[in-house]
Amino acid sequence: MQDLRSLIDPDITRAQTLPGEFYTDPRYFALQRETVFARSWHWLADTSAVKTPGDVSPHRLVEGILEEPLLLTRDDADQVHCLSNVCTHRGNLVSEHSGNLRQLMCRYHGRKWRLDGTFSSMPEFAEAQDFPSERDHLARVPFGQWGPFLFAALDPTCTLETWLAPVQERMGWLPLQAFRYSADHSRDYLVRANWALYCDNYLEGFHIPFVHPALSQALDYKQYRTELFDYCNLQVGVAKGSELAFDLPAHHPDAGQRIGGYYFWLFPNLMLNFYPWGLSINIVKPLAADYTRVSFLTYIWREELMDKGAGAGLDRVEREDEEVVECVQKGVRSRIYSRGRYSPAREQCVHHFHRLLTRFMNT
Ligand code: FES
Ligand SMILES: [Fe+2]
Structure with a gap:
């Protein structure tokens, strides 16, 4: 694969467009998964997905290329959380359906968390050493809100505010809610x-x-x-x-x-x-x-x-x-x-x- 740094001339009057293989070669597609999609912000849902305390709503970030399982929750304090939807025991999906719950439970072996993702209990682990640890909480994923819209990222290169600033500046006057x-x-x-x-x-x-x-x-x-x-x-x-x-x-x-x-x-x-x-x-x-x-x-x-x-x-x-x-x-x-x-x-x-x-x- 060629060095991409100088592929597109910054001077549009001289530049050539992307080579055809960019649009056809699965190796570029695989490279984009990690370098582009895992490093940027994505639209996830709107706030109606988790309207009232106790609501949980599973999502995939980004369908097709990333497929990262995420879970939106709204806790008793009315705070929205964006969590990893993967059980910290052996990796089952925590929640496959939307619903209204008092706590989260993995149906595989019964591990439980509060709605903010913090670990609460696990059967048959009394003898496990250094347990539970930080790693047993459901991971929190970078996310944020603009109007009623929720955005998430895995390892973003900029803040959500930076990404959205030009939209906010031009369209922030609209009653988005x-x-x-x-x-x-x-x-x-x-x-x-x-x-x-x-x-x-x-x-x-x-x-x-x-x-x-x-x-x-x-x-x-x-x-x-x-x-x-x-x-x-x-x-x-x-x-x-x-x-x-x-x-x-x-x-x-x-x-x-x-x-x-x-x-x-x-x-x-x-x-x-x-x-x-x-x-x-x-x-x-x-x-x-x-x-x-x-x-x-x-x-x-x-x-x-x-x-x-x-x-x-x-x-x-x-x-x-x-x-x-x-x-x-x-x-x-x-x-x-x-x-x-x-x-x-x-x-x-x-x-x-x-x-x-x-x-x-x-x-
Ligand atoms: S995989 Fe979730 S409790 Fe075992
Ligand atoms: Fe068009």
């Missing part, structure tokens, strides 16, 4: 392509006039712009003509502009798409080098605005994206194609992603 999850408007898509190809496509508006004729009617392509931050980037979609736009507060950095959509991508695999009606969260879950699940989670704020502007018809836009991304997956397998170039005008976010990806993979 009033956003409601809608199962009817949420669904998963299975894509026969590498997860990073799906991200590449998301990260440029360049293809909108070519691939999304309907969305093209809602956005002003000439005014479409991007901003880069440390671990995330933003695409700002300006509404075309009289298409629906945000009613931004007076102190907002974009006050006075007609913004139809804010598209945040957070390294490596999270997309937060804000529209006047609410938020569409896309989580890109790598299942294999050439197979990806994309979960669309819909949180509605103002339902009456759902069919208007850039935030309308998201299922159609996704299918259009999926179709072209699957075509690209077939192309990057080619023995003839190796790599391309970036449009300095339109592909800054793709370049940013590739620089972050190769930087992480090289550590």
Whole structure:
């Protein structure tokens, strides 16, 4: 495997894109598991997963590539905890189902913990020396909250606050606690392509006039712009003509502009798409080098605005994206194609992603 440090030139006007094998070779996929996904923050759930004291809710961080078993709990003091869901005895899963419990118990040999993960009891261990020890608690995993959303990480390279700061700065004015999850408007898509190809496509508006004729009617392509931050980037979609736009507060950095959509991508695999009606969260879950699940989670704020502007018809836009991304997956397998170039005008976010990806993979 080649040295990745100098693979992507920091100067976009000179840089070449990622080589095709990045999207096809299972060795890169395995490397990304440890260097990218185990080192970054991930969306986990919203607070309704553990609404009242005693609630427990098992999760996998990140489905497909990491599969780390985690357990969210809310204890009697109303504190939320994010714990390892693996029994500290011989590794059974502690909890396989959501529920409301007074304590946690492993059904294999009866080890028990309090809801904050501290060890409470274990049968047949009276003669065990140095027992219990710190290692018998359920491990606490780095996690945090933004609005109603819970995020977790295994060994993150930055704080959650740093990761989310640009989103908070631009979108913190929204009443996120009033956003409601809608199962009817949420669904998963299975894509026969590498997860990073799906991200590449998301990260440029360049293809909108070519691939999304309907969305093209809602956005002003000439005014479409991007901003880069440390671990995330933003695409700002300006509404075309009289298409629906945000009613931004007076102190907002974009006050006075007609913004139809804010598209945040957070390294490596999270997309937060804000529209006047609410938020569409896309989580890109790598299942294999050439197979990806994309979960669309819909949180509605103002339902009456759902069919208007850039935030309308998201299922159609996704299918259009999926179709072209699957075509690209077939192309990057080619023995003839190796790599391309970036449009300095339109592909800054793709370049940013590739620089972050190769930087992480090289550590
Ligand atoms: S594996 Fe959990 S008590 Fe034995
Ligand atoms: Fe697209």
